[in-house]
Structure formats: structure tokens, C-alpha cells
Amino acid sequence: MNAYIVTEGEFHTALLSRLLAEEISRKVRVVSASTRSGARSLARSLVATRRRPVALVLDARTTDETLIREELLVTREFLAMASPGIPTEVFMAVPSVGVLLFKDRGLLPRLVPGGVSEDNWVRGRYEPEQVLQEILRIGKVPMHDPKDLVRSLTDDDVAQMRKHSPVSEILAFLQETALTGAVEAPS
Secondary structure (H helix, E strand, O other), rough: EEEEEOOOOOOHHHHHHHHHHHHHOOOOOEEEOHHHHHHHHEEEHHHHHHHEEEEEEEEEEEEOHHHHHHHHHHHHHHHHHOOOOOOOOEEEOEEEEEHHOOOOOOOHHOOOOOOOOHHHHHHHHOHHHHHHHHHHHHHEEEEEEEEHHHHHOHHHHHHHHHOOOHHHHHHHHHHHOOOOOOOOOOO
């Protein structure tokens, strides 16, 4: 294993695994914790014990740029102190990873039985996980699990979603660290 991606939930892990499948097949492992603090702790432990690059992907839970910047600085320092010299990075999904499903207006109506109302479309840009749960529950054929959406993504959907933040930045981090072969074996 050359690197780890740590997320704060199973849906995040499923979505990022699908979006990064090409890159993570053998060299990168995506792992999740059940909470934000658990994800931070797991990322720090992996850096310290495995001495491998770690990308920590968190929901910003806000669109306030000042709050996001502060959280990034604090969390980056928290990880860097665990093992100086090991590449780490923190990626914030604004407001959360689920917003990736709301970037392309044609994606969700195709994947969700019953479609997406205009109100839910607008709300989904700010409360993606809540809206996903609602539309999956009320569809003609309820899915109840956002991971079902991930399984429904086509290769074209994945290619489009990979262009958006934070996925494009995660890919760049992986290219610079884990996928270049520049990571040395642990001592």
C-alpha cells in the first residue's frame, strides 16, 4: 500500500472508491471512520504508524470560506505533527461529498426513480446528504441507500465527476505521492 484516503463515512468511501477506481486499484486504500473526529484520528494514526501518504477527505459542513480555511489549517497541522516529512493533505468537500451528485444537472434525474424537483435540486447544492436521503425515500422505487446511486454511475458519469473539487485535487495529490513510485518502503 502506497497511500491511504480517509473519509468520514461509508457513502464517502463508496463514492470516492468509484471515482478513483483507476488510481486506487492496488496502490491506494480508501478507509472510513464513522465520525469527523474519528476520521481525523484514523488519518493521524495511519501517518504515524504506516508512514505512508494520507489524504483526509472531510465534509466542510459549511460554505463559509473563512471557516473552511481555518479548519484546513488546523487539520493540516494536526496531521503533519504525526510524522513530519510524510506527505499528507486535507481536502474539504463543500459543503459535503454528496454535492458531487448535484454538479451535473442531468445526473440525478437519470439515476433517481421519480426524478428531482427544482426545490430539491437547489437545496442539494447546500444540503446534499439530506436531499439525497429524501429523494431516495420518496422515489417510485425507493433505494434507501445512497450507495445504490454510486453503483448506478456510468463511466461517463465518473469521468465528469472527477473534474470537480475535491476529486480533481485528490487525484493531483495521489499523482504527486503514491502513484509516482516515489514513496519509499517503511523502515
